[in-house]
Amino acid sequence: MGTSCDIIISEIDTAEGEKVSEEIVTEIRRIESRLSRFTGTSEISFINTFASKYPVQLDDEMFSILEQVNSYNKRTFGSFDITMRAVNEFRKGDPGNKKIEEISASVGWDKVDMNFKTRTIFLPNKILELDLGGFGKGYALEQVMPLIKKFSLENIFISLGESSVLALGNHPHGTGWKVGIRHSINPAILVKEFLLNNQSLSSSGNIYFNPQEKNLPGNSINPDILEPVNEKQTVTVIADSPLEAEVLSTALLVSDTEKRNKIRRNFNNILAYLISYNIDQSATISEI
């Protein structure tokens, strides 16, 4: 997932704190080693390499992950789609000798051949690849929750790169955890504040802060039209489930207004905000 992991546990002694954080980090690393397409030995890399040659057998965890991917794809009407990598690379100027027509005809979760009986996956063409980038952090935080229970921790704040946060219990000096979303252009301003109470927050955006990348098109692809989202905007979702927050922030970011509303109706007990940046660099916040 290539991001920093910060864990804040209040009222715990150092030795116990180290033990807990070590277990949490170990679990997150384990997940990363399975899901990251940047790791050559991960299951995802294995699938991307071999599933276009033959149906690859999935173990329990990978089957469960891809089942959830499938379910979120359906519940978001195709907006959550982990097969957009080839389009993304093409839009960034790395076409790999392929034409966009060929790519368009090859990608899409609906092209993936998941056999739920035999628990295998087959990718019918070589362009089709899985990328769990918009899923991994939420899944990791979700998997960490049983560990938190195991150690009977009530008040804990975990951040993965500040874009995915799990906030349980209370801040030592207040109720819940107060967080705010920075203005993406003027970081001194908070565009929206939230009180997290046993909830997760996830933000997705298409605004590059890395100066080397600022001229690139957004890396979020709208699967309906296979085009990047060009508006400068971020979506923040608050949900009980970190995975749901993560998936929805990605899916809502790439959808148009009509589809956002449609998706939104499929999910209860969540808060979702769209933050759009205007030409004058002001931010417009709207609840989805």
Next chain:
Amino acid sequence: MKELDHSSRREFLKALGIYTGTSLFAASLPWFKVFGSENLKDSVTAGHKVSIGMIGVGSRGRLLLLYLKNNPGVDIVAVCDNYPPNLEKALELTESKAQGFEDYRRMLELKNLDAVVIATPLHEHAHITIDALDAGKHTFCEKAMARTTDDCLNMYNKQKATGKILQIGHQRMFNIKYIQGIERIKNGEIGPVTQIRAYWHRNNNWRRKVPRPELERKINWRLYKEYSCGLMTELAAHQIQVANWILGEYPESVSGAGSINYWNDGREVHDNVALVYTYPSGTQLIYDSLTSNKHYGFEEQILGSKGTYELEIGKMYVEDIPPPPGILQLINNIENSIFETIPLGGASWVPETAVKDKGTYIIDEKLKDDGTDIQMEAFVNSVREGKPIPELLDEGYNASIASLLGYHAIEDRAVVYWPEHLRIV
């Protein structure tokens, strides 16, 4: 050979400004006392020029000549080499203003000579240095000091006896990147230094073209034990000096191994060496050098409990990457009993970008000078003042002795301890 850019003085003065008036002069850089900014200015404007003779003007000697020629406070009055092609090239560089010598002893007879710069093969350093000091000439001698430990000690004692300046060429001591990095290390930025690793890897045969077979040993002197200790005296001495400087001590023992496992071409010195130096504080310097692979290049890695320095590349790495600003604020709030909103995301947030410590540069700009230019200027300054630069000779001596003890550890396949008679106070 093209003219050298002398703007390193500007770079150096800029950096020097940081230290002026701080205790650093006394603490970690005693040799910098000679660089009171007034002195440095003097060397440029002074009416009296320092007259210098160059002894040994092969490639290194000619480079030093060019640096000195660029210094308006210097007159190069003589050049000496017993290999005619080198002598001719050097005389050309002085536009034939300098007098040429094949025998350094004739050159030392010159009355108008303040100082000499020696860049001959290693085995000739000692007797030429001793003759020069005896002749009343201040002396700059390239590293390593000498081919044997006894020669090093004789040179050291001769300096003490004559009171003349003897400076050994360790340019890293005048390299701003090293000066700043080592100051920060000494200030505890990476915690206690617990290990130093240094290496110098090349992939070439280390040979120079020989016009006639009978000149092989003269030109490729580095490859023969009679004249050189190979990688130990030619490369390792520099990096051992850096380790000594950082630790503020010199090794008490060394063990090592070496062999010729690639360039089996008649050379006598090893083409690869690996050693462990142990310092009185218990810190080890792990050193290796080879000439059959250049992938890792050369580096000095300074390992502390809180971070790492790589001085050649000029970078510092922390052990624990600081948390992002929002998380840092949350921690500070908790510690100060404050319950308020912490910022997430925003301009400091780079989505999906790996958080790896890529290191921070010690200095922002790429330096033109590796310290050699300023080192020569320091020598000229101290000649003008007639006073040796404090502790500079000790640094050169200890680095040379350590490199030679390493050579003996390899040759004798034994743990070699720093002998009592080679200790200087």
